[in-house]
Amino acid sequence: xxxxxxxxxxxxxxxxxxxxxxxxxxxxxxxxxxxxxxxxxxxxxxxxxxxxxxxxxxxxxxxxxxxxxxxxxxxxxxxxxxxxxxxxxxxxxxxxxxxxxxxxxxxxxxxxxxxxxxxxxxxxxxxxxxxxxxxxxxxxxxxxxxxxx
Ligand code: DQA
Numbered sequence: 528x529x530x531x532x533x534x535x536x537x538x539x540x541x542x543x544x545x546x547x548x549x550x551x552x553x554x555x556x557x558x559x560x561x562x563x564x565x566x567x568x569x570x571x572x573x574x575x576x577x578x579x580x581x582x583x584x585x586x587x588x589x590x591x592x593x594x595x596x597x598x599x600x601x602x603x604x605x606x607x608x609x610x611x612x613x614x615x616x617x618x619x620x621x622x623x624x625x626x627x628x629x630x631x632x633x634x635x636x637x638x639x640x641x642x643x644x645x646x647x648x649x650x651x652x653x654x655x656x657x658x659x660x661x662x663x664x665x666x667x668x669x670x671x672x673x674x675x676x
Pocket of ligand 1: 537538539549601602603604605606626627628629630631638
């Protein structure tokens with residue numbers, strides 16, 4: 528079965544205990560199950576990974592992207608400053624959807640900018656966990672219409 532990578536950055540292992548107003552009440556395990564169930568509908572499987580370390584996320588991308596069809600990523604705060612993650616996503620040469628649980632456009636000013644957005648075919652913000660099921664649908668539609676790139 529073709530595979531999507533589902534990647535989470537720093538502090539997202541704490542979902543369920545973080546500020547529910549911004550991030551909802553769902554745990555990361557629940558989000559991974561939600562995405563996996565949604566992907567199965569379209570005959571894709573999910574390989575999920577979370578790390579609090581920028582380098583570990585990049586190592587995972589380098590190892591796994593050659594075997595994947597697309598990427599769903601919520602990089603946490605790395606969204607706002609990690610040019611290394613941006614480069615790794617460009618190098619992946621796969622369709623990427625950026626997801627944020629909270630509405631990063633309407634929070635502290637430093638959250639407004641995403642340095643990884645230019646490596647992505649879409650960005651979904653502020654829809655809590657529902658954003659992830661939309662991301663699966665966008666990836667599937669994109670691959671159907673344009674292939675992997
Ligand atoms: C987040 C938004 C980021 O600004 C923040 O650092 C996170 C989570 C979100 O999903 O809304 O950790 O990516």
